Amino acid sequence: MQIEYVWLIPVPPLLSFFIIWLLTHRSKTLSHTVAVGSIALSWVLSWVTVFNAIGVEHFGEDVIFAGSVPWLPTGDTVLRMGVLVDPLTAVMLFFVPLACLMIFVYSVGYSNYGKPEDSHDLPGNPPHNGVEPMYSRFFCYLSLFAFGMLTLVVADNLLLMFIGWEIMGFCSYALIGFWYGRNYDDPKKITPRQAAVKAFMTTRVGDVVMMLGIVYLYFATTTEQAKEILGANAGTLSFRAMFYNEEFLQYIAAEPSFVAGLSIAALTGILLLVGTVGKSAQFPLHVWLPDAMEGPTPVSAMIHAAAMVSAGVYAMIRLFPVLSAGWHEGDPLTPPMLVLGTIGAFTALFAATIAFTQNDVKKVLAYSTISQLGFMLAALGIGGYVAAAFHLMTHAFFKALLFLGSGSIIHGMEHGMAHAEHGSHSHEHIDPQDMRFMGGLRSKMPWTFWTFLIGGMALSGFPLITAGFWSKDEILLDGWLHAQPVFWTLFIAATLTAFYTTRQLIMVFFGQPRTQAAEHAHESVWTMTAPLVILSFFAITTGWLNIPTEFPGLGSIAHNLGIDHWLGHFVMGTLLPEEVVEGVEPAVEGFIWQPLAASIIAALGGIALGYLVYRNAYKTADDKDPMEFLGPMHTFLQNKYYLDELYHNLFVRPAQWFSETVAYKFLDKSLIDGTLHTVGRTAVTVGNFFKRAEKYTIDNPPIYLSDGFKWVGKSFRVIQTGRVQNYLLIGMLIAVLFGAVYLYQIWAGV
Amino acid sequence: MIPLSWYLTLAAALFAIGLYGVLARRNAVAILMGVELMINAVIINLVAFWRYLQPTGISGQVFAVIVFAVAAAEASVGLALIISIYRRRNSVVAEEMNLLKW
Numbered sequence: 067m068q069i070e071y072v073w074l075i076p077v078p079p080l081l082s083f084f085i086i087w088l089l090t091h092r093s094k095t096l097s098h099t100v101a102v103g104s105i106a107l108s109w110v111l112s113w114v115t116v117f118n119a120i121g122v123e124h125f126g127e128d129v130i131f132a133g134s135v136p137w138l139p140t141g142d143t144v145l146r147m148g149v150l151v152d153p154l155t156a157v158m159l160f161f162v163p164l165a166c167l168m169i170f171v172y173s174v175g176y177s178n179y180g181k182p183e184d185s186h187d188l189p190g191n192p193p194h195n196g197v198e199p200m201y202s203r204f205f206c207y208l209s210l211f212a213f214g215m216l217t218l219v220v221a222d223n224l225l226l227m228f229i230g231w232e233i234m235g236f237c238s239y240a241l242i243g244f245w246y247g248r249n250y251d252d253p254k255k256i257t258p259r260q261a262a263v264k265a266f267m268t269t270r271v272g273d274v275v276m277m278l279g280i281v282y283l284y285f286a287t288t289t290e291q292a293k294e295i296l297g298a299n300a301g302t303l304s305f306r307a308m309f310y311n312e313e314f315l316q317y318i319a320a321e322p323s324f325v326a327g328l329s330i331a332a333l334t335g336i337l338l339l340v341g342t343v344g345k346s347a348q349f350p351l352h353v354w355l356p357d358a359m360e361g362p363t364p365v366s367a368m369i370h371a372a373a374m375v376s377a378g379v380y381a382m383i384r385l386f387p388v389l390s391a392g393w394h395e396g397d398p399l400t401p402p403m404l405v406l407g408t409i410g411a412f413t414a415l416f417a418a419t420i421a422f423t424q425n426d427v428k429k430v431l432a433y434s435t436i437s438q439l440g441f442m443l444a445a446l447g448i449g450g451y452v453a454a455a456f457h458l459m460t461h462a463f464f465k466a467l468l469f470l471g472s473g474s475i476i477h478g479m480e481h482g483m484a485h486a487e488h489g490s491h492s493h494e495h496i497d498p499q500d501m502r503f504m505g506g507l508r509s510k511m512p513w514t515f516w517t518f519l520i521g522g523m524a525l526s527g528f529p530l531i532t533a534g535f536w537s538k539d540e541i542l543l544d545g546w547l548h549a550q551p552v553f554w555t556l557f558i559a560a561t562l563t564a565f566y567t568t569r570q571l572i573m574v575f576f577g578q579p580r581t582q583a584a585e586h587a588h589e590s591v592w593t594m595t596a597p598l599v600i601l602s603f604f605a606i607t608t609g610w611l612n613i614p615t616e617f618p619g620l621g622s623i624a625h626n627l628g629i630d631h632w633l634g635h636f637v638m639g640t641l642l643p644e645e646v647v648e649g650v651e652p653a654v655e656g657f658i659w660q661p662l663a664a665s666i667i668a669a670l671g672g673i674a675l676g677y678l679v680y681r682n683a684y685k686t687a688d689d690k691d692p693m694e695f696l697g698p699m700h701t702f703l704q705n706k707y708y709l710d711e712l713y714h715n716l717f718v719r720p721a722q723w724f725s726e727t728v729a730y731k732f733l734d735k736s737l738i739d740g741t742l743h744t745v746g747r748t749a750v751t752v753g754n755f756f757k758r759a760e761k762y763t764i765d766n767p768p769i770y771l772s773d774g775f776k777w778v779g780k781s782f783r784v785i786q787t788g789r790v791q792n793y794l795l796i797g798m799l800i801a802v803l804f805g806a807v808y809l810y811q812i813w814a815g816v
Numbered sequence: 817m818i819p820l821s822w823y824l825t826l827a828a829a830l831f832a833i834g835l836y837g838v839l840a841r842r843n844a845v846a847i848l849m850g851v852e853l854m855i856n857a858v859i860i861n862l863v864a865f866w867r868y869l870q871p872t873g874i875s876g877q878v879f880a881v882i883v884f885a886v887a888a889a890e891a892s893v894g895l896a897l898i899i900s901i902y903r904r905r906n907s908v909v910a911e912e913m914n915l916l917k918w
Contacts, residue, residue: 788917789910791839791847798835 072131073149075111075159076216076230078104082209091202098179101205102170105212109163112216119156126153126639132306134222143288143301150222150306154455154640157633158219158380161459164604165372165466166212168597172470173208173364175593176477177201190247192362195484204244208368211237215373219380224280224303227381231345234374235273239266241368242361258360265354272344272351279337283308283388286318286330309387310641319392319400328401331391335402338385346378346439349413353710355436359428363473366428370435371466379442379458382406386451387641399448399549407447411552414440414559416707422566422693423704426499427472430570434525435465437559441541444552450544451641452612452634457541459633460533460608464524467601471518474594475574478511478587479504486582496581501570502687506579510587515575517598522571524605526564527669530620533609535669540612542661557664564672565679572680580687617662823864831857844901844908848894855887 082104090096119125134148151159177198184196198204214237218230243262250257256264284303286292293300295314299307308314315331323333342348347355355375359366369375382389389402399407414437421433438461446454479498496503508515524534538560545553579585589595612633613624624630683692694700702708830853837850859880866876902908 786917788914791910795839798839 070133071111072115072151072220073133075108075115075149075163075220076213078107079209079213079216083206083213086202086206086209091206094179094197094201097202097205098170098174101209102167102174104209105163105167105170108212108216109167112159112163115151116156116160119151119153120636124639125156125636130306132222134302134304140301143293144298145225146223146302146304147226148222148304149220150304151220152306152640153637154380154383155219157455157459157637158376161462161604161608162215162219162372162376163212165462165601166215166368168466168601169364169367169372169470170205170208170212172367172473172594172597173204173362175591176362176364176473177204179593180591188247190245192245192248194480200244204241204362207237207240207244208364211241211368211373215377218377222304222306224283224305227384228277228280231276231341231377231381232273234377235266235269235345238269238358238365238369238374239263241365242358244361244365248360256357256360261354261357261360265358268351268354269344272341275337276341276344279334279341282323282330282337283334286321286323286334287314291317291321305384309385315387315391318388329392331388332401335385335389335391335400336405339382339389339402339406342378342382342443343409344378345381346375346443347436348409348440348443349416350709352413352417352436353706353713356429356432356706359426359432363428363469363476366432367466367469367473370432370469371462375435375439376458376462379439379446379454382443382446383451383455383458386446389446390449393449403447403449405447407444407549407552410440410442410444410447411555411559412440413437414444415555415562416440418559418562418566419703420706422562422569423691423700425501425691426497427475427501427504427570427574428469428499430501430566431465431468431472434468434563434566437563438465438525441538441556441559444556445541445544448544448548448552450541450548452637453537453540453544455637456612456633457537460524460537460605463601463608464521464532464534464605467517467521467598467605468525470594470598470601471514471521474511474514474590474598475504475507475518475587477590477594478507478514479583482510482581482583482585482587485586496583496687498583501573502684502689503581504574504579504584505577505581505684506575506584507587508575510579510584511589513589513595513598517595517602518575519571520602520605522567524609526567526673527560527665528673529666529669531606533605533607535665536609536612538669539662539665540614542665543614543658546658546661546664553661553664557668560665560668561672561675564669565676568673568676569680572676573684577684580684820864820868823860827857827860827864829857830854830860842909842911844898844910844913845895847910848891848898851894852887852891855883855890859883 079101082100085100086097090100115131119131131151132148134146136144137147138145178193178195179197179201181195181197183199184194187193187196187199189199193199211234214230214233216230217233218227221227221230239262242265243258245258246262248258280303284301287296287303287308288301292314295317296307296311299311302308318330318334319332321330322328323330325333328336344351355370358369361369389406390400393400393403417433417436417440421430421437424430424433438457442454442457442461445457476498483496483498520532524532526532527535527538529535542553542556542560545556579587610624611629613620613630615621615625615630617624621630679692683689691700696703705711834850834853834855834857837853838847839850841847841850862876862880862883866873866880870876898908901913905912
């Protein structure tokens, strides 16, 4: 079955990008209308597709929406480009365009649309009170970003997915560094410029390895043996033809690669997952993501919820058949799964420990994103296919909500600062993102508070109500069944998550305002709060899409409504029937209480602990954090395990040394310049020699000849006196001479 | 009768005086006068040779008359040139007439 318009889904944002860039960039109103309109169109198309897909019986198993065109014939294989909508894509299409749309609408308010331009605002700096000077450019990049993400989602082959992946890489660079003119007094604080470069370079490390994986997979699919299995699909890199082809998966799982001990599938899987480690900011390539907070807040939401990091996890879920090729329920994990599970679980805990020491409202969320992505990848690593997809979706909603909420808080604080400065002429220099300077915003910004509370509770996994609870529970269940160490790691991480979320909520919203700015903060405009409200709705309800049938009480209600394990059944349609039965779906009889208890304890325990510790902390902005009783440990965590410094000394400085000393001074200055200069000097010397030779052999003889004539003429002109008497005298002398000769001849008798 | 050599000596002396005048004087009029003297010396020679060597013929006398006429024409042309130059350059010195000199 084909739906003709699926390929149109990514097109409107691309058109919007070109329209804004080329035509409408002078008009702010027109630009944001085009951008918001285009993403709304994509959203409508996506949801039409999604609900069409839901309406199809056994979607994915027998039916998918797909279509492709031959793109690049390469010998006897052909590379096809096309679109594919299977249940997994449908899930992505459910939340990606919606979250993007919310972010676009939010950006209108966030960039102070409607206010006059402030003459103090320079392009490349955050606006103070007026409208963002580069308003149109912002929407232009956002559109391209959305295009990249949607392309990646609907792509039916690895190469097209990688193209979308790279477009997002560029856009994140452009948007993180959007306020490129910003500088800080503190030289240690990273500027948007540096953050953009850092994000780009760090993800590049992963992308290069991922590309190696793609290339390797291409070669693996174009061998004679693979061609026999794949037939005409060899060399297409198509998901459907390769990853859902049981025979091919068995072949690559069995065939050894050139690396000892790894099959083709394992090597490809490991190479590809390095790309995700970079893009989804997993240890050790996570360092770019917290610094990416330097971008405008809608960008942070875009990167952390709707697009970029979700893309990494999506790629892994999409490539799961390769990662798990040859794996069956109960078998030892395949090498890529082992790597993925280890990295995911470690990162989940690692990032959570950093998060509760951070004071920047966005940095806390950044580390929580890293941590939550770790949850997803850990789930995938131990075979929790559905759990990963489920958590990806719920996380996208509540993390977008939290980021947009934090943007609203920062906006409120900035207004408060401007107001306080204007009113009392006091110059309170505070960082509007620092939670220590907030407090009591609950009553100042009620819409933001309630929505942020919902997002925070979803992140903590508040039982039964919020979406985060159900998805995290699913992950813990998988952990309990397949890998106990992962389960316990994630349990601690989940507790910490609830703890630092509560800390954040209390520091920002409860207690008394600790600064003038917080005292005068006020609610943001409706274009900012409306997306918050819509996202909070989804942050709660999406969890109910996958209530386990066996769950006490609610399970049977859900069963009666027909929504028990609905998402699970739906997404499962993506995979091959054999794998579903043997591998991914937990073959469980009855209800298992341990993971449920663990997730309730983690959520409520973490929240309670956070409440107890932070209830009375921070009376004033200068108070010590209660967690500082950990002493050096706290400092260690607050400095993010000194990994930035480590990387700086380990990679950046050697690279700079190499550039400076080897590449610049030795290679460029000495070797290349030296050679060139020598060649140049030799040529000049030879040229000079020829110049002299030419002078003496060709130029000079005529000159001397002419000089000779001139000299002769000069010498003889003295006899031309012009005086008749002289001539007469000469005539007379000659006459006398001739006369004398004549006479002599007569006399001599000749 | 006075011998022929005396006439010839006189003519030679007159010629030498004329030649000296032409060569040594700077005044163009004086140079012209020198030229006249030299012509007259030549006429004395002509007449003397006619009288002593061919007294029956008439060609010697005719020759002398033609030379007179030519000398008179020459003197008048020469003087006219000198007057014309004098009017233009306010000088009759021969060296100063050097417009065509290198």
